[in-house]
Amino acid sequence: xxxxxxxxxxxxxxxxxxxxxxxxxxxxxxxxxxxxxxxxxxxxxxxxxxxxxxxxxxxxxxxxxxxxxxxxxxxxxxxxxxxxxxxxxxxxxxxxxxxxxxxxxxxxxxxxxxxxxxxxxxxxxxxxxxxxxxxxxxxxxxxxxxxxxxxxxxxxxxxxxxxxxxxxxxxxxxxxxxxxxxxxxxxxxxxxxxxxxxxxxxxxxxxxxxxxxxxxxxxxxxxxxxxxxxxxxxxxxxxxxxxxxxxxxxxxxxxxxxxxxxxxxxxxxxxxxxxxxxxxxxxxxxxxxxxxxxxxxxxxxxxxxxxxxxxxxxxxxxxxxxxxxxxxxxxxxxxxxxxxxxxxxxxxxxxxxxxxxxxxxxxxxxxxxxxxxxxxxxxxxxxxxxxxxxxxxxxxxxxxxxxxxxxxxxxxxxxxxxxxxxxxxxxxxxxxxxxxxxxxxxxxxxxxxxxxxxxxxxxxxxxxxxxxxxxxxxxxxxxxxxxxxxxxxxxxxxxxxxxxxxxxxxxxxxxxxxxxxxxxxxxxxxxxxxxxxxxxxxxxxxxxxx
Numbered sequence: 001x002x003x004x005x006x007x008x009x010x011x012x013x014x015x016x017x018x019x020x021x022x023x024x025x026x027x028x029x030x031x032x033x034x035x036x037x038x039x040x041x042x043x044x045x046x047x048x049x050x051x052x053x054x055x056x057x058x059x060x061x062x063x064x065x066x067x068x069x070x071x072x073x074x075x076x077x078x079x080x081x082x083x084x085x086x087x088x089x090x091x092x093x094x095x096x097x098x099x100x101x102x103x104x105x106x107x108x109x110x111x112x113x114x115x116x117x118x119x120x121x122x123x124x125x126x127x128x129x130x131x132x133x134x135x136x137x138x139x140x141x142x143x144x145x146x147x148x149x150x151x152x153x154x155x156x157x158x159x160x161x162x163x164x165x166x167x168x169x170x171x172x173x174x175x176x177x178x179x180x181x182x183x184x185x186x187x188x189x190x191x192x193x194x195x196x197x198x199x200x201x202x203x204x205x206x207x208x209x210x211x212x213x214x215x216x217x218x219x220x221x222x223x224x225x226x227x228x229x230x231x232x233x234x235x236x237x238x239x240x241x242x243x244x245x246x247x248x249x250x251x252x253x254x255x256x257x258x259x260x261x262x263x264x265x266x267x268x269x270x271x272x273x274x275x276x277x278x279x280x281x282x283x284x285x286x287x288x289x290x291x292x293x294x295x296x297x298x299x300x301x302x303x304x305x306x307x308x309x310x311x312x313x314x315x316x317x318x319x320x321x322x323x324x325x326x327x328x329x330x331x332x333x334x335x336x337x338x339x340x341x342x343x344x345x346x347x348x349x350x351x352x353x354x355x356x357x358x359x360x361x362x363x364x365x366x367x368x369x370x371x372x373x374x375x376x377x378x379x380x381x382x383x384x385x386x387x388x389x390x391x392x393x394x395x396x397x398x399x400x401x402x403x404x405x406x407x408x409x410x411x412x413x414x415x416x417x418x419x420x421x422x423x424x425x426x427x428x429x430x431x432x433x434x435x436x437x438x439x440x441x442x443x444x445x446x447x448x449x450x451x452x453x454x455x456x457x458x459x460x461x462x463x464x465x466x467x468x469x470x471x472x473x474x475x476x477x478x479x480x481x482x483x484x485x486x487x488x489x490x491x492x493x494x495x496x497x498x499x500x501x502x503x504x505x506x507x508x509x510x511x512x513x514x515x516x517x518x519x520x521x522x523x524x525x526x527x528x529x530x531x532x533x534x535x536x537x538x539x540x541x542x543x544x545x546x
Contacts, residue, residue, distance in 0.1 A: 040097025
């Protein structure tokens with residue numbers, strides 16, 4: 001992107017940062033390798049790079065785009081600040097895809113840059129909800145405005161050029177509210193992510209949001225109020241272009257993940273599948289991908305058949321509960337418990353790994369009922385990977401709006417809105433009981449006996465057990481030993497003594513490093529022993545004709 005023939009070109013830095021959040025001790029959650037690539041970072045990178053190539057700031061200005069994922073990178077705040085200050089303060093910091101639990105960390109990062117005189121913009125679901133959905137700006141968002149941070153609410157396609165231009169001309173608005181102006185995604189620019197970013201992730205899945213919006217009315221979901229209920233999709237040409245761009249770079253076809261909240265309701269699903277099938281048949285592109293779909297996707301004629309032919313090898317399903325009363329409370333009538341087995345069998349018949357989200361903390365839940373439900377799932381439903389979440393009233397959801405109207409208590413520390421902490425009062429469980437059964441649920445589902453069942457069932461159905469092992473490992477060990485949800489987990493936790501939440505004391509270095517050494521050795525010794533046992537089990541299953 002740099003023009004080496006014109007050293008006199010003016011430079012403008014666009015620093016895109018995906019923030020992490022703090023753990024229970026106030027340390028930033030970071031890994032040697034994080035779980036997956038951020039879709040928000042991918043989308044904004046494509047838009048920024050496209051603007052740079054079109055020279056939106058004029059022929060004499062070179063836009064330089066840098067990416068930072070704090071989940072796998074120690075954010076070099078001083079180096080970034082120095083780079084921009086030495087460039088005459090010509091640059092902007094964009095904190096992208098900020099979820100509610102990441103907002104406190106984002107505010108702390110933004111404050112550091114603002115103190116250095118560098119403009120900051122925060123975008124993502126929390127800001128979008130605060131600006132466009134909530135009745136008034138909440139205190140933490142107002143705090144960002146008070147220190148001069150700009151807010152971007154909504155989707156950036158078609159608006160990012162203006163944001164960069166405003167930052168360059170030092171005319172950033174306090175608030176950009178475009179939530180209601182949902183853009184058409186067809187033909188929007190996408191760019192392949194740098195390999196350095198992808199290599200820092202365990203799954204190495206390339207994220208593509210082939211559509212946005214979901215037609216359902218789940219009470220806990222923020223998508224419907226921020227991205228809408230109408231399907232806005234990319235074309236088959238857009239998807240093919242993305243696939244080919246990565247093949248050109250790597251020389252092989254990587255694994256993708258369609259980040260649509262519900263790919264089954266993407267009105268263009270068949271055209272996209274047909275194009276991928278064509279690439280596989282005519283040009284031998286070994287396309288593989290995962291997607292998210294609802295529990296009725298198997299009812300759509302040809303959907304699963306074509307998904308398999310197109311290269312789908314895993315599906316994430318919002319199952320949420322096997323309790324009809326809970327599904328009713330969640331306003332999720334599209335889920336029919338009686339059809340779960342048929343639905344899961346339909347996916348497995350095509351050798352597609354099934355993963356399901358399961359929410360704990362609906363009104364009818366108790367510790368005993370949750371234990372019984374998990375045992376029922378183990379006994380009756382052929383799910384491979386079950387991911388547990390605690391019911392959380394995220395700003396922008398109907399649950400959150402209803403609780404605001406009723407003036408019910410909600411946790412004030414947004415850092416805990418991570419689906420791992422109790423943030424509301426439950427009618428049948430205390431806070432400690434709720435959080436304890438959440439932690440225990442992973443041990444119950446991923447018991448030694450059931451893990452063997454998972455691997456044997458996979459082998460029986462033509463799914464290689466090795467495709468499940470790393471998912472089982474991260475699910476079993478994430479919460480138990482790292483206090484991090486598998487979706488926020490990774491390999492080899494990096495905990496820096498000086499990267500602690502403001503207001504919390506700096507620990508004694510001898511105590512801190514000796515404890516970290518013990519924690520690391522203990523965790524990865526146990527992890528290694530368990531992984532070795534899993535590999536032995538896999539080999540034994542492979543040799544077992546029964």
